[in-house]
Amino acid sequence: MNYRVGVAQFEPKFLDVEKNLQTMENLLYDCQADLVVFPELATSGYVFKSQDEVKSVAESAFTGKTATLFKKLAKQYNCSLVVGFPEKFRNQYFNSSILVNPDGRIYVYRKIHLFYEEKLFFSPGNLGFQVFPAKKDVQVGLMICFDWIFPEAARTLSLKGSEIIAHSANLVLPWCQQAMITRSLENRVFSITSNRIGTEINGESKQTFTGMSQILGTRGEILKRMQEKEIGIEYFTIDPTLAKDKTITEFNDAFSDRRTEFYS
Amino acid sequence: MNYRVGVAQFEPKFLDVEKNLQTMENLLYDCQADLVVFPELATSGYVFKSQDEVKSVAESAFTGKTATLFKKLAKQYNCSLVVGFPEKFRNQYFNSSILVNPDGRIYVYRKIHLFYEEKLFFSPGNLGFQVFPAKKDVQVGLMICFDWIFPEAARTLSLKGSEIIAHSANLVLPWCQQAMITRSLENRVFSITSNRIGTEINGESKQTFTGMSQILGTRGEILKRMQEKEIGIEYFTIDPTLAKDKTITEFNDAFSDRRTEFYS
Numbered sequence: 001m002n003y004r005v006g007v008a009q010f011e012p013k014f015l016d017v018e019k020n021l022q023t024m025e026n027l028l029y030d031c032q033a034d035l036v037v038f039p040e041l042a043t044s045g046y047v048f049k050s051q052d053e054v055k056s057v058a059e060s061a062f063t064g065k066t067a068t069l070f071k072k073l074a075k076q077y078n079c080s081l082v083v084g085f086p087e088k089f090r091n092q093y094f095n096s097s098i099l100v101n102p103d104g105r106i107y108v109y110r111k112i113h114l115f116y117e118e119k120l121f122f123s124p125g126n127l128g129f130q131v132f133p134a135k136k137d138v139q140v141g142l143m144i145c146f147d148w149i150f151p152e153a154a155r156t157l158s159l160k161g162s163e164i165i166a167h168s169a170n171l172v173l174p175w176c177q178q179a180m181i182t183r184s185l186e187n188r189v190f191s192i193t194s195n196r197i198g199t200e201i202n203g204e205s206k207q208t209f210t211g212m213s214q215i216l217g218t219r220g221e222i223l224k225r226m227q228e229k230e231i232g233i234e235y236f237t238i239d240p241t242l243a244k245d246k247t248i249t250e251f252n253d254a255f256s257d258r259r260t261e262f263y264s
Numbered sequence: 265m266n267y268r269v270g271v272a273q274f275e276p277k278f279l280d281v282e283k284n285l286q287t288m289e290n291l292l293y294d295c296q297a298d299l300v301v302f303p304e305l306a307t308s309g310y311v312f313k314s315q316d317e318v319k320s321v322a323e324s325a326f327t328g329k330t331a332t333l334f335k336k337l338a339k340q341y342n343c344s345l346v347v348g349f350p351e352k353f354r355n356q357y358f359n360s361s362i363l364v365n366p367d368g369r370i371y372v373y374r375k376i377h378l379f380y381e382e383k384l385f386f387s388p389g390n391l392g393f394q395v396f397p398a399k400k401d402v403q404v405g406l407m408i409c410f411d412w413i414f415p416e417a418a419r420t421l422s423l424k425g426s427e428i429i430a431h432s433a434n435l436v437l438p439w440c441q442q443a444m445i446t447r448s449l450e451n452r453v454f455s456i457t458s459n460r461i462g463t464e465i466n467g468e469s470k471q472t473f474t475g476m477s478q479i480l481g482t483r484g485e486i487l488k489r490m491q492e493k494e495i496g497i498e499y500f501t502i503d504p505t506l507a508k509d510k511t512i513t514e515f516n517d518a519f520s521d522r523r524t525e526f527y528s
Binding site (some may be wrong): 024112113114116117118119124128129131146149150151152155159160175179181183185186218237247248249250251252254257258259260262263264 | 319335358376377378379380381382383388392393408410413414415416419420423424441443445446447482508512513514515518522523524526527528
């Protein structure tokens with residue numbers, strides 16, 4: 001199956017949801033893809049210093065401005081879209097991403113492993129690692145940023161049938177892009193890491209994001225990797241069904257060779 | 265704590281146990297270390313084509329020629345040693361490694377994830393992933409070669425308290441040395457991958473081994489990496505107690521941040 005996927009990279013403007021939504025709409029202008037992944041907290045920026053700031057930009061996953069616009073764009077381009085945003089649900093705030101399909105269906109992931117001061121402003125994800133059907137029924141697992149350092153995240157998504165891991169990120173540590181090669185390789189799964197760029201300052205807090213968004217194949221091949229400061233969407237055509245094949249050698253299979261009785 | 269570790273790399277001669285033991289004894293000639301790791305199947309070579317070949321070189325883990333020599337060497341150099349060899353136990357054959365301490369104690373690991381045609385000649389390991397006390401009571405977890413591709417192997421050894429993973433290998437795939445960086449990083453553990461070199465031919469079977477043996481720090485730093493065809497032992501002084509600290513940031517800990525209720 002030919003399946004065209006895209007990875008987006010840009011610099012969100014802190015707390016300016018309208019502008020960030022406009023930027024993402026602009027980036028999609030020539031989109032002819034089946035799935036495009038945007039960064040973590042792409043609507044809001046990242047360096048929160050108070051929960052009031054989070055509250056000012058948080059939205060419902062199903063009826064907020066972001067959901068509304070992305071439903072329109074997914075239909076317009078006939079393309080599944082993944083985007084990270086601060087989610088308000090009842091009285092809780094989550095660092096979430098949604099998969100929005102051309103038919104209007106929306107699926108939510110709430111970040112399970114919160115990084116650094118996110119713990120001050122967000123509740124830890126409570127929905128588990130789930131795999132959702134994107135366009136053409138391709139199975140997409142969602143995880144966010146720091147989830148990468150826990151091998152159990154990508155493993156769980158893969159054991160549950162992910163063909164593609166949609167990994168929205170705001171990366172500040174130097175290791176993830178390389179480690180995701182191991183994640184794709186050990187699970188025989190495609191991965192799309194969409195990272196932001198730029199330096200964001202809020203009071204005394206400052207973070208610099210590393211770009212280098214990438215699309216990886218099931219052997220960990222780098223199919224696309226963007227530069228550190230590039231803005232845009234890079235596309236690549238993959239065959240997601242390759243991820244159903246967990247063969248390593250004629251004697252070895254990445255999943256059936258697992259000996260779970262010996263794992264802690 | 266200053267703890268001097270070594271990683272050995274050489275080209276075993278197929279089925280010539282005497283010669284291979286002599287080579288390893290020679291490599292240790294100037295050893296002033298606390299722990300040295302040798303490759304997988306270092307006494308026998310790798311490319312078996314029949315179980316008779318395995319039988320001809322298999323030994324008891326505790327009373328064989330290898331155990332006997334390594335007990336002598338561990339005492340002589342006051343150094344813990346890890347070495348891979350074909351183990352005979354009752355009527356079974358395992359691809360095993362032993363940790364041999366200066367006081368004569370021996371601990372055995374039997375390879376859990378067999379690679380390729382090893383499945384024809386060896387029984388899968390039945391002792392689990394275990395952590396053993398080496399010299400100065402440093403906690404050493406043993407795994408062998410292809411175990412690297414299963415994140416659960418290094419994870420299990422680390423959760424059980426490994427400060428150093430002693431990873432004896434005969435690597436033929438191109439990915440392991442890089443993936444071990446992820447293993448050390450995600451587990452905040454030292455790792456020593458001792459690989460062999462050379463091309464081994466047996467009838468129509470042929471394997472080329474990739475060298476590049478390495479010692480990695482708890483942040484995945486490459487403390488030592490040998491060349492593809494180099495022979496020798498490279499040493500580096502580490503502080504194994506650093507592996508007790510699983511801190512990633514002041515808000516994050518590689519182990520206590522795990523949310524096992526969501527892992528498959």
